[in-house]
Amino acid sequence: MAEELDTWRERALAVGCASLVDAMMRTHGHRATLPALASPTPERALFGPVVTMQFLPTRDDLPAKDGAPVKDRGFGDVFAEAVHDAPPGTVLVISSGGYPDVSHAGGVKLSRAQRHQLAGVLADGQLRDFAELASMDFATWCRGEAVRWGGDSVMPAAANVTVEVAGVTIVPGDYVYVDSAGGVVIPAASLETVLTEAETIVRDDEGYQRKIESGDMT
Numbered sequence: 380m381a382e383e384l385d386t387w388r389e390r391a392l393a394v395g396c397a398s399l400v401d402a403m404m405r406t407h408g409h410r411a412t413l414p415a416l417a418s419p420t421p422e423r424a425l426f427g428p429v430v431t432m433q434f435l436p437t438r439d440d441l442p443a444k445d446g447a448p449v450k451d452r453g454f455g456d457v458f459a460e461a462v463h464d465a466p467p468g469t470v471l472v473i474s475s476g477g478y479p480d481v482s483h484a485g486g487v488k489l490s491r492a493q494r495h496q497l498a499g500v501l502a503d504g505q506l507r508d509f510a511e512l513a514s515m516d517f518a519t520w521c522r523g524e525a526v527r528w529g530g531d532s533v534m535p536a537a538a539n540v541t542v543e544v545a546g547v548t549i550v551p552g553d554y555v556y557v558d559s560a561g562g563v564v565i566p567a568a569s570l571e572t573v574l575t576e577a578e579t580i581v582r583d584d585e586g587y588q589r590k591i592e593s594g595d596m597t
């Protein structure tokens with residue numbers, strides 16, 4: 380599994396975002412493209428299978444499954460539930476809870492990603508402490524850097540439920556690819572098809588490029 384993931388990651392990084400997006404559009408009709416996001420390390424592309432943390436607008440009386448208030452479950456509790464059997468190389472996806480312009484976590488909370496050897500974090504909200512996040516080994520993509528704590532606006536509510544990010548549905552187990560150009564969400568069952576199609580697109584594009592350079596194509 381780990382070797383398979385390494386191979387998929389190498390293939391995804393080799394073709395890049397636009398070709399994966401084209402390949403997804405040829406394979407599925409639904410919206411799967413993420414817009415360009417911010418990162419403390421924009422040169423680090425992110426690829427891997429997804430676990431999710433769903434944020435919701437903060438509400439002090441919302442009960443969790445066990446009856447205790449959701450607001451009393453810390454970031455660490457929901458994170459632990461999200462990653463409990465996630466292999467190294469997993470991507471943590473954080474939904475916005477409707478507030479993409481507030482902080483959802485920072486360097487301290489996300490240092491857990493380092494400990495769990497995650498490939499990185501895709502947050503549909505802002506994050507604090509870009510300098511701390513840049514010093515860690517994983518890739519981080521989000522809606523920009525925040526300085527203010529966001530806990531009065533949003534709270535982590537559930538782990539490994541289907542979430543919405545930038546108008547795209549992300550199911551735990553999907554694969555995401557994000558680089559400085561944007562991102563794409565690929566269903567696990569379509570990953571091999573999409574990678575192969577993207578490789579065909581890159582080869583075809585290289586062929587057109589050569590023909591244009593040699594004057595064989597207008």
Ligand SMILES: O=C([O-])CC(=O)C(=O)O
Pocket residue numbers: 482483484485486487488489507508528529530
């Ligand atoms: O305080 C927060 O909510 C986020 C933060 O700065 C951290 O995790 O380091």
Ligand SMILES: [Mg+2]
Pocket residue numbers: 485486487507508
């Ligand atoms: Mg902090």
